[in-house]
Amino acid sequence: MRRLTDDEFEKFLTDGYVLLTPEMPDSMHDHHYAAAQSLYAKAALLGPERVPGTNHLQLLGDNLPGLVPRLTELLDDPVVAGALTSLLGNDYVLHPHCFCHRSGAPDQAFHQDGNLPWNERGHYRSHRPDWAMIFYYPQAVTRELGPSEVVPGTMYWTRNSEKPDGTWYAGDAMDRTLDRKVLADDNFALRDTAIAGSVDKLGVPELGRRFITVPKGSVLLAHYDIVHRGSRALPGHPDRFMYKFYFARTREPVGPSWNNRRETPELSRVRPELRPVVQHIWSWCRGEVPEPESGTIRCPADADEATRIAWAYRAGEAARSGDATALAALLDWLDDDAEALRRTAGYGLRNAGAAALPGVMDAAQSPRAGTRRYAAFALGNASNAMSPEAAQTLVDILDSDPDDLARSNAAYALGHLARAAGPAAGTIADALLAHVLPGMEPVNTTAGGMARSTVRESAAYGLLQGAVNGTLSSRHIDRILDEVVFRDEDRYVQGLLTEALLRADLDAAQMNRLGRQLASRRHFTEPDAA
Numbered sequence: 125m126r127r128l129t130d131d132e133f134e135k136f137l138t139d140g141y142v143l144l145t146p147e148m149p150d151s152m153h154d155h156h157y158a159a160a161q162s163l164y165a166k167a168a169l170l171g172p173e174r175v176p177g178t179n180h181l182q183l184l185g186d187n188l189p190g191l192v193p194r195l196t197e198l199l200d201d202p203v204v205a206g207a208l209t210s211l212l213g214n215d216y217v218l219h220p221h222c223f224c225h226r227s228g229a230p231d232q233a234f235h236q237d238g239n240l241p242w243n244e245r246g247h248y249r250s251h252r253p254d255w256a257m258i259f260y261y262p263q264a265v266t267r268e269l270g271p272s273e274v275v276p277g278t279m280y281w282t283r284n285s286e287k288p289d290g291t292w293y294a295g296d297a298m299d300r301t302l303d304r305k306v307l308a309d310d311n312f313a314l315r316d317t318a319i320a321g322s323v324d325k326l327g328v329p330e331l332g333r334r335f336i337t338v339p340k341g342s343v344l345l346a347h348y349d350i351v352h353r354g355s356r357a358l359p360g361h362p363d364r365f366m367y368k369f370y371f372a373r374t375r376e377p378v379g380p381s382w383n384n385r386r387e388t389p390e391l392s393r394v395r396p397e398l399r400p401v402v403q404h405i406w407s408w409c410r411g412e413v414p415e416p417e418s419g420t421i422r423c424p425a426d427a428d429e430a431t432r433i434a435w436a437y438r439a440g441e442a443a444r445s446g447d448a449t450a451l452a453a454l455l456d457w458l459d460d461d462a463e464a465l466r467r468t469a470g471y472g473l474r475n476a477g478a479a480a481l482p483g484v485m486d487a488a489q490s491p492r493a494g495t496r497r498y499a500a501f502a503l504g505n506a507s508n509a510m511s512p513e514a515a516q517t518l519v520d521i522l523d524s525d526p527d528d529l530a531r532s533n534a535a536y537a538l539g540h541l542a543r544a545a546g547p548a549a550g551t552i553a554d555a556l557l558a559h560v561l562p563g564m565e566p567v568n569t570t571a572g573g574m575a576r577s578t579v580r581e582s583a584a585y586g587l588l589q590g591a592v593n594g595t596l597s598s599r600h601i602d603r604i605l606d607e608v609v610f611r612d613e614d615r616y617v618q619g620l621l622t623e624a625l626l627r628a629d630l631d632a633a634q635m636n637r638l639g640r641q642l643a644s645r646r647h648f649t650e651p652d653a654a
């Protein structure tokens with residue numbers, strides 16, 4: 125495997141992406157280009173008006189390594205696997221959702237994807253490299269073919285997502301009011317103004333934009349939360365395909381997993397507002413606790429998103445080191461009317477560690493769902509596995525909070541506690557299992573044409589973390605085997621739990637049951653393209 129260098133790793137933390145050149149031969153890219161053409165030809169035969177009960181997404185998403193088996197050679201390529209290991213550590217997992225995109229006529233405006241499949245939201249944006257995605261281009265991409273466009277450095281910032289009625293936006297369009305008709309219009313001046321305006325809505329000055337024009341066979345390895353868009357393909361040009369896969373970390377870092385030589389990043393070349401964030405995440409990925417900076421000042425409430433997040437990181441580290449003023453300021457914002465301030469506090473308090481636990485556990489009892497959601501997120505550290513009270517706070521939210529996004533954030537946070545053995549490991553696994561059992565959580569989305577529960581998908585992620593780290597018991601594994609994984613109608617719960625079982629410590633009888641179930645599912649029938 126070829127690991128990322130310090131410069132490449134820092135570029136990822138700073139810009140949110142690196143470009144990779146897999147070692148695969150040119151002929152393999154041709155194979156994957158032809159496979160994408162074939163998938164789209166077959167997908168055109170599907171749809172409810174042609175075959176009742178079908179849609180074209182059945183071929184273009186989620187089963188790509190099954191339909192195009194040689195894609196596994198991309199996923200196992202030494203450059204691709206080495207870069208993913210560098211970011212996500214050993215034992216990272218391919219998420220069951222994937223998609224083959226084809227550039228089309230309308231432009232997209234800038235947005236961040238929802239963090240569950242089909243643009244759903246299960247938790248707040250991670251900042252830490254718990255997730256990564258790859259975009260693989262089996263042909264060269266020029267401006268005419270409709271390249272992806274990214275806004276470097278934006279993965280730590282976002283827009284407010286709460287709606288007045290207590291629900292939330294699932295994904296984050298940078299401009300939620302943008303008229304989509306403009307994006308398909310041939311008035312390019314109007315379109316360009318709208319797209320540029322969508323970046324400005326983030327409220328962070330001096331952002332750059334970068335079209336991903338690349339040689340054939342390139343891979344863009346991107347932070348899951350980078351602001352991006354698909355651009356319009358011009359007529360009369362060949363198809364531009366992009367295979368998208370994404371991956372999850374399963375282990376807490378105990379040391380660098382990239383080709384690390386330097387102790388610290390070269391912050392002089394990093395935008396000032398990003399320096400505390402890059403420094404913190406660099407240290408976290410080395411398995412270290414970052415040193416606090418001196419002189420933490422209070423942040424104005426009307427500061428822009430980048431300034432607030434930078435302050436949250438400095439204040440969080442100060443609070444962890446015993447700065448009561450910084451801790452009080454963060455806790456004050458955690459229960460503010462303004463969502464942007466609660467979000468800021470959530471990131472700072474998550475970094476503050478044990479010092480923040482009493483205050484965050486108090487906030488978890490707030491009558492405001494928007495405070496309980498961020499409190500749950502802020503408790504999601506592996507080190508909190510040592511605190512039975514922190515674990516129980518999250519279990520209580522998962523068990524009884526009426527708010528779906530609070531429950532989903534609690535399940536996600538419990539997954540991070542499940543990375544470390546602690547006194548509440550059994551309680552955590554029991555709670556996650558209880559909420560992944562079929563029928564325990566109501567369907568709360570049909571995005572992608574599939575009735576699903578975002579809470580169950582977060583609970584499955586949590587069980588996966590526990591399975592890899594050995595914090596599930598044999599009884600938990602039995603119940604996942606017998607009651608969930610092969611009976612589930614949610615393909616993402618099924619996929620995550622299958623990965624969980626493959627990586628858990630199964631005994632011979634359990635391995636046999638898993639093997640027999642997998643063997644019985646090996647057939648897949650494609651629609652006939654003839």
Ligand SMILES: [Fe+2]
Nearest residue numbers: 235236237352
């Ligand atoms: Fe997207």
